[in-house]
Amino acid sequence: MNLQLLFRRIWNLAGAVSVRTKILGIILGLVALLGTGVTIQARYALRATMTAQLEEQSISVARDLAARSTDPILLNDLLGLHDLLEETIANNPNIRYAFLVDSRGQVIAHTFEGGFPLDLIYLNSVQSGEHHDTALIQTKEGFVWDTAVPILDGKVGMARIGLSAASMQATLSALTAQLLLTTLLVSLTGVLVAVLLTWILTRPIISLAHATQAVARGDFSPRVPRWANDEIGDLAEAFNQMTEQLSRTDELRKERETLRRQLLEKVITTQEDERRRIARELHDSTSQNLTSLIVGLRMMETHCAQCAAQTKATDLRQVASKTLDEVHDLSMRLRPRVLDDLGLAAALERLVSEWQARNKIPVDVAMQLGERLPGEVETAIYRIVQETLTNIARHAQAKSASILVERRGAVVRTIVEDDGVGFDVDTNHGERHLGLLGMRERAELLNGRLTIESSTEHGTCIFIEIPLQGEKTRVAA
Amino acid sequence: MKKILLLLIMVLLVSCSPLAQTEVAGNVDLNDLQPLPTPAGHEVVPLRVAVAAVISPEGTVQSYSPFLTYLEEKLNRPVELVQRRTYLEVNDLIEHGEVDIAFVCTSAYVEGHDTFGMELLVAPQVNGKTTYNSLLIVPSLSSAQSMADLRGKVFAFTDPISLSGRVYPTYLVHELGSTPEEYFARTFFTYSHDEALRAVASGVADGAAVDSLVYEFAMERDPSLAGKVRVIHRSPDFGIPPVVISPLARPQLKVDLQSLLLGMANDPNAQAALASIGVESFVLIEDNAYDGVRELLGVIPIPAAP
Numbered sequence: 001m002n003l004q005l006l007f008r009r010i011w012n013l014a015g016a017v018s019v020r021t022k023i024l025g026i027i028l029g030l031v032a033l034l035g036t037g038v039t040i041q042a043r044y045a046l047r048a049t050m051t052a053q054l055e056e057q058s059i060s061v062a063r064d065l066a067a068r069s070t071d072p073i074l075l076n077d078l079l080g081l082h083d084l085l086e087e088t089i090a091n092n093p094n095i096r097y098a099f100l101v102d103s104r105g106q107v108i109a110h111t112f113e114g115g116f117p118l119d120l121i122y123l124n125s126v127q128s129g130e131h132h133d134t135a136l137i138q139t140k141e142g143f144v145w146d147t148a149v150p151i152l153d154g155k156v157g158m159a160r161i162g163l164s165a166a167s168m169q170a171t172l173s174a175l176t177a178q179l180l181l182t183t184l185l186v187s188l189t190g191v192l193v194a195v196l197l198t199w200i201l202t203r204p205i206i207s208l209a210h211a212t213q214a215v216a217r218g219d220f221s222p223r224v225p226r227w228a229n230d231e232i233g234d235l236a237e238a239f240n241q242m243t244e245q246l247s248r249t250d251e252l253r254k255e256r257e258t259l260r261r262q263l264l265e266k267v268i269t270t271q272e273d274e275r276r277r278i279a280r281e282l283h284d285s286t287s288q289n290l291t292s293l294i295v296g297l298r299m300m301e302t303h304c305a306q307c308a309a310q311t312k313a314t315d316l317r318q319v320a321s322k323t324l325d326e327v328h329d330l331s332m333r334l335r336p337r338v339l340d341d342l343g344l345a346a347a348l349e350r351l352v353s354e355w356q357a358r359n360k361i362p363v364d365v366a367m368q369l370g371e372r373l374p375g376e377v378e379t380a381i382y383r384i385v386q387e388t389l390t391n392i393a394r395h396a397q398a399k400s401a402s403i404l405v406e407r408r409g410a411v412v413r414t415i416v417e418d419d420g421v422g423f424d425v426d427t428n429h430g431e432r433h434l435g436l437l438g439m440r441e442r443a444e445l446l447n448g449r450l451t452i453e454s455s456t457e458h459g460t461c462i463f464i465e466i467p468l469q470g471e472k473t474r475v476a477a
Numbered sequence: 478m479k480k481i482l483l484l485l486i487m488v489l490l491v492s493c494s495p496l497a498q499t500e501v502a503g504n505v506d507l508n509d510l511q512p513l514p515t516p517a518g519h520e521v522v523p524l525r526v527a528v529a530a531v532i533s534p535e536g537t538v539q540s541y542s543p544f545l546t547y548l549e550e551k552l553n554r555p556v557e558l559v560q561r562r563t564y565l566e567v568n569d570l571i572e573h574g575e576v577d578i579a580f581v582c583t584s585a586y587v588e589g590h591d592t593f594g595m596e597l598l599v600a601p602q603v604n605g606k607t608t609y610n611s612l613l614i615v616p617s618l619s620s621a622q623s624m625a626d627l628r629g630k631v632f633a634f635t636d637p638i639s640l641s642g643r644v645y646p647t648y649l650v651h652e653l654g655s656t657p658e659e660y661f662a663r664t665f666f667t668y669s670h671d672e673a674l675r676a677v678a679s680g681v682a683d684g685a686a687v688d689s690l691v692y693e694f695a696m697e698r699d700p701s702l703a704g705k706v707r708v709i710h711r712s713p714d715f716g717i718p719p720v721v722i723s724p725l726a727r728p729q730l731k732v733d734l735q736s737l738l739l740g741m742a743n744d745p746n747a748q749a750a751l752a753s754i755g756v757e758s759f760v761l762i763e764d765n766a767y768d769g770v771r772e773l774l775g776v777i778p779i780p781a782a783p
Contacts, residue, residue: 070534070535071533071534071535074534074535074537074538074558074560075530075534075560075561075562076559076560076561077562096507097507106513107513112507112510113510114510115510115511115512115513116510116511116512116513117505117506117507117508117509117510117511118511118513118514119503119505119506119509120505120507123502123503123505124502135502135503136500136501136502137501137502137503137504137505138501138503138504138505139504139505139506139507140506140507140508141507143501144507146502152535152538152539155538155542156538162507
C-alpha cells in the first residue's frame with residue numbers, strides 16, 4: 001500500500017516535469033548511480049588489497065626486525081638496536097613506531113622520543129612458537145596495525161612494530177575524491193548531452209504541437225519537417241499525411257457547402273419570385289376578375305329589382321366577396337406587396353396586426369430601422385418573424401408576444417419573444433425543428449446568426465443578428 | 478528516488494568507515510609518552526654466565542639453553558646468559574665480576590690469567606680429550622693444499638684474540654716469513670667460528686682457521702656443510718677452551734659449581750644439556766695445560782685490549 005503510494009508519487013512527479021527534465025534526470029541519475037557504484041566498488045577493492053598489503057608489510061618488516069635484532073640484543077648492543085630501529089622507521093614511512101621487548105617484558109629499545117606510551121606494551125603479545133600476531137589498535141592518529149614477532153622463538157624477546165593505516169586512508173580518500181570529481185565532471189557533460197538530446201528530441205515534438213494547434217484553428221497549410229528517421233520522424237510523416245487528407249476533405253466540404261448555399265439561395269429566391277408572381281397574378285388578374293364579377297352582380301341586383309333572381313344574385317355577390325377576401329389574404333401571405341413597396345417595417349406591422357386579429361394574442365412591436373434594408377435582409381427577417389409567429393400560434397399557448405427589430409450600426413438585430421410554454425431546444429426532429437432549421441438557414445445565408453433560448457417558465461426567445469456589409473462577401477445567387 | 482539515493486550514501490559511508498571487519502584490540506594515545514619503568518631488580522641474584530662468541534650469538538642461545546636450564550634447576554637460582562661480540566669484552570666482564578663464570582677461548586684464558594688472575598673452573602672433555610686443534614679450511618672446490626697456496630687470497634679470522642681462529646693461522650703465515658696483512662689480499666673478522674665456516678662455505682673467504690670442536694659440532698648439526706668445505710691442515714693439540722670463574726667470585730661458589738659441573742657426566746638428567754654444547758663431561762684442568770699456547774702467544778702476541 002505504502003509502496004503503491006510511493007510509486008504514485010514518483011509517477012506524479014515524473015509526469016509533472018518536462019521531457020527536458022526527464023532526460024536530464026535519466027542521464028544524471030545514471031551517471032550518479034554508476035559513479036557511486038564504481039566509487040563504492042573501487043574503494044572496497046582497493047581497501048581490501050591495501051589492507052592485505054599493509055598487513056603483509058607489517059609482518060615482513062616485523063620479522064625482518066626480529067631477525068636482525070637477535071644478535072644486537074644478545075650482545076647487548078644497544079646502539080646497534082637503536083640504529084636498527086631508526087633504519088626500520090626510515091625505510092618504511094608507514095611505520096608509526098617500533099620497539100623491542102626482552103624476555104622479561106622490558107622495553108629495551110624503541111622509536112618514541114622522550115618517553116613511551118606504556119599502555120601499548122600490553123595491547124599485543126606473541127607466544128613462543130607463534131609466527132606472528134597482528135592486532136588492530138585505535139589511536140588518536142587513526143588505526144594502527146600492531147604486529148608482534150618473537151625473537152629467537154621468544155627466548156630473547158619480541159619485536160613490535162606499528163603500521164599506520166593513515167596512508168591507506170589518505171589513498172582511499174584521494175581515490176574517492178577523484179572518482180567523485182570524475183562523476184561530477186561526467187554529470188556536467190551529461191547535462192550538456194541532455195540539453196543537446198532534449199533539443200534533438202523536443203524540436204520535432206514542439207513543431208508537431210504547433211502544427212496541431214494550427215490544424216485545430218482550421219489552418220491545414222503547416223507541414224512538419226521530418227528531422228530524423230526515427231519514430232518521431234514517422235509520426236511527423238503520418239501527421240503530414242493526415243493534414244493533407246484533412247485539407248482535401250475540408251476543401252471538398254467547403255465546395256459542397258458553397259454548392260449547398262447556392263442551391264438554397266436559389267431555392268429561396270425562386271420560391272420568393274414564384275410567390276411574388278402568384279401573388280401579383282392573384283391581385284392583378286384574379287382579384288380584378290372577381291371585382292368585375294362582384295360589380296356585375298351588384299348591377300344585376302339593382303337593375304332587375306323585380307327579377308326573381310335578385311336574391312340569388314345577392315348570394316352570389318356575397319360568395320364572390322368572400323372569395324375576393326380570401327384571395328387577398330392568400331396573396332398577402334404568399335408575398336405581401338407592402339414588403340416590396342413600403343419596406344420591412346410596414347410589412348411587419350401589417351403582418352402583426354393581421355396575426356393579432358386572427359389569434360387574439362397581443363403583440364408588442366418596436367422597430368428602429370431608418371432607411372430601407374437590402375431586399376434579401378428584409379425578406380429573411382420578414383419570413384423568420386412570420387415563421388416564429390406561426391409557431392407561437394400553433395404551439396406556444398402564449399398570452400402575449402413582443403417583437404423588436406433594430407438597426408445597430410452595421411447589424412440588424414431582431415428579437416421575438418413569447419411567454420408561452422417553451423420547448424426543448426436540443427430536440428432535432430419534428431415539424432417545428434424543420435421550421436427552426438429553415439429560419440437558421442436563412443440567417444446563415446446572410447452570414448447572420450440565430451439563437452434560440454427556451455424554458456417552460458420564461459417562454460421562448462429567438463434572437464437574430466444579420467450583418468449588413470456581410471452581403472458583399474456572400475456568394476451571389 | 479530520494480530513498481535509493483539515501484541508501485547509496487549510507488552504503489558509501491559504511492564502506493568509508495575503516496576496517497569494520499577487524500576487531501580492535503584496544504585504544505592507546507601514542508603521544509602520551511611516559512618514562513619507562515626501571516626494571517625491577519631480581520629477587521634472587523642470578524648466576525651470570527658469559528659465553529665467548531665462539532659461535533654466533535643466536536647459536537649460542539640455542540646451544541646453551543638446556544645447559545643453563547640445568548644449572549638453574551640444580552642451583553635453584555636464575556641463570557642469566559651474557560654475550561659480547563669480542564673475547565676481550567668477555568674478559569673485561571670477568572675481570573670486574575660482572576659475570577660469575579664464563580666459557581672462554583683458550584687464548585682469552587691465557588690473556589686473562591696472565592693479566593688479572595682469571596681462574597680455571599673446569600675444562601670440557603670432548604672425544605676423551607681436553608685438547609683441540611685449529612683447522613685450516615678452504616672451500617671444497619679450492620685447489621689449495623696448504624697455507625702456502627693461500628697467498629693473495631681472502632682470509633677470514635674469527636676473533637682478534639682467538640687462538641685457533643687468528644693466532645695459529647697468523648703463526649702459519651709467520652712461518653712462511655710474512656704477515657697476514659702482506660700475505661693475504663684481504664682479511665676480515667667474523668667474530669665467531671661458525672660464521673667463519675659459513676664465510677668459507679659460501680665462498681666469501683678463500684680460507685679460514687676454525688676451532689676443531691666447533692667444526693665437528695657444526696658438521697654434526699649441518700651435514701651439508703661437509704660437501705662445501707675441506708680441511709687442509711690440522712694444528713698440534715692446544716689446551717681446550719676452559720670454563721673460568723671470576724677472581725671476584727666467592728670461593729664457596731667456585732667449590733659448588735665445580736662439584737656440580739664435574740658431577741654432570743654421571744647425572745642422567747644432564748646428558749641432554751651436555752650434548753647440546755657438545756661436551757662429554759667436565760674435568761678439572763691445571764693451568765700448565767696451556768703452556769704450549771703461551772709459547773705460541775710469545776711468537777704471535779694478541780693485540781692489546783682497546
